Amino acid sequence: MHRYATLLIAALASLSASAVDVVAPRPDPRPVALVAGLEDGPLKRELAACTDDPVRRASFSLGHRGAPLHYPEHTRESYVAAAAMGAGVIECDVTFTRDKQLVCRHAQDDLHTTTDILLTPLAARCAEPFRAAQFDAQGALLAPAAALCRTSDITLAEFRTLRGKRDGFDPRARTVEGYVWGGKAASDPLGPGTGTLMSHAESIALFQQLGVQMVPELKQPVVTMPYDGMSQQQFAQRLIDDYRAAGVPPGAVWPQSFNLADILYWIGREPEFGRQAVYLEDAESAAELPVAAEFERLHAQGVRIWAPPLFALLALDESGAIVPSPSARAAKAAGLELVTWSLERSGTLGAGQNGWYYQTIDAALHRDSDVLQVLDVLARQVGVRAVFSDWPATSTFYANCTGLD
Numbered sequence: 001m002h003r004y005a006t007l008l009i010a011a012l013a014s015l016s017a018s019a020v021d022v023v024a025p026r027p028d029p030r031p032v033a034l035v036a037g038l039e040d041g042p043l044k045r046e047l048a049a050c051t052d053d054p055v056r057r058a059s060f061s062l063g064h065r066g067a068p069l070h071y072p073e074h075t076r077e078s079y080v081a082a083a084a085m086g087a088g089v090i091e092c093d094v095t096f097t098r099d100k101q102l103v104c105r106h107a108q109d110d111l112h113t114t115t116d117i118l119l120t121p122l123a124a125r126c127a128e129p130f131r132a133a134q135f136d137a138q139g140a141l142l143a144p145a146a147a148l149c150r151t152s153d154i155t156l157a158e159f160r161t162l163r164g165k166r167d168g169f170d171p172r173a174r175t176v177e178g179y180v181w182g183g184k185a186a187s188d189p190l191g192p193g194t195g196t197l198m199s200h201a202e203s204i205a206l207f208q209q210l211g212v213q214m215v216p217e218l219k220q221p222v223v224t225m226p227y228d229g230m231s232q233q234q235f236a237q238r239l240i241d242d243y244r245a246a247g248v249p250p251g252a253v254w255p256q257s258f259n260l261a262d263i264l265y266w267i268g269r270e271p272e273f274g275r276q277a278v279y280l281e282d283a284e285s286a287a288e289l290p291v292a293a294e295f296e297r298l299h300a301q302g303v304r305i306w307a308p309p310l311f312a313l314l315a316l317d318e319s320g321a322i323v324p325s326p327s328a329r330a331a332k333a334a335g336l337e338l339v340t341w342s343l344e345r346s347g348t349l350g351a352g353q354n355g356w357y358y359q360t361i362d363a364a365l366h367r368d369s370d371v372l373q374v375l376d377v378l379a380r381q382v383g384v385r386a387v388f389s390d391w392p393a394t395s396t397f398y399a400n401c402t403g404l405d
Contacts, residue, residue, distance in 0.1 A: 025086035028393030037369030050401035058399035063087035075195025086396030101156035102200035111149035144171035163194035281308035295334035341388035
């Protein structure tokens with residue numbers, strides 16, 4: 001295990017899950033290691049001068065599902081870790097249970113890979129029970145192991161009995177235990193094997209304690225809407241209602257959705273929240289991104305923040321340097337602010353094959369430290385408002401060092 005991971009885990013271990021009223025941002029060894037690995041030049045010299053500086057919370061740094069490279073996503077432990085890394089804004093992806101209560105999960109249908117539900121009596125409630133992998137006589141895989149468990153299969157009370165785990169499974173598993181843990185032991189060297197699940201309302205209360213802003217994403221239901229009398233608009237309204245009930249100022253909430261209808265609903269019906277609603281981009285490649293006229297139309301409809309994946313905002317110039325993409329320039333020209341996702345979600349960067357998030361700039365990335373070059377272009381040339389990260393200490397460090405909020 002990397003030395004910086006060991007050091008951070010020791011620091012985070014001191015944070016009690018029940019005592020989070022004040023979690024001051026703490027120094028993180030990873031940014032120091034990234035700076036050390038940068039090529040010599042102005043950026044390295046600038047950032048190296050900050051490696052001993054105190055850490056301040058930064059709204060530029062968004063905790064994507066908390067800090068899921070340390071603790072299972074959308075758990076209390078992951079959220080507290082993100083706050084300790086200086087994230088000024090933390091995300092709860094919002095879906096609902098069978099009794100229409102809002103909870104934090106990345107998808108309505110991911111309980112079988114992100115929780116221990118298959119190891120509990122609630123497995124009997126899953127939409128599709130566990131099926132072991134099937135092999136032929138020579139050991140070739142005929143059919144992968146599978147299951148399907150949704151938040152809408154269970155009630156909120158039942159949801160609270162589950163434990164979150166790192167997202168993953170073993171498609172070759174012959175047993176449910178092997179499927180759940182992906183062929184690995186339940187213990188994880190980067191953090192606990194499981195974490196505490198949270199309702200949306202509980203996440204709001206925790207974020208208030210932690211002193212961070214909130215960026216909830218309304219997840220697209222996999223069940224047919226209306227669901228038991230709840231329409232999509234009522235679902236969108238209930239998300240906002242939870243913040244009003246908790247007394248959270250609209251300026252501290254950045255509601256997100258990939259569904260433009262949700263964004264327009266908030267703009268029209270909840271303008272205090274809708275004015276900073278974040279419209280998430282679902283393009284899979286640069287060829288699918290909106291063109292200038294579409295950005296102008298979004299702005300005319302009241303959308304003010306566009307949030308595409310990293311690759312959408314970056315390109316390579318003729319010399320191979322990372323520069324703002326045509327889409328980034330067009331969106332800014334239309335008057336849209338930019339947020340992007342998700343830094344440090346593709347594993348260690350190297351020479352080529354750096355994954356989906358970096359598809360437009362793959363040839364320019366040669367080492368893990370180049371993530372700081374990416375951040376620098378996003379901040380100084382593209383002009384993004386904020387960056388989602390699975391290890392938000394990196395974006396916090398960059399923001400602190402360069403004077404970003």
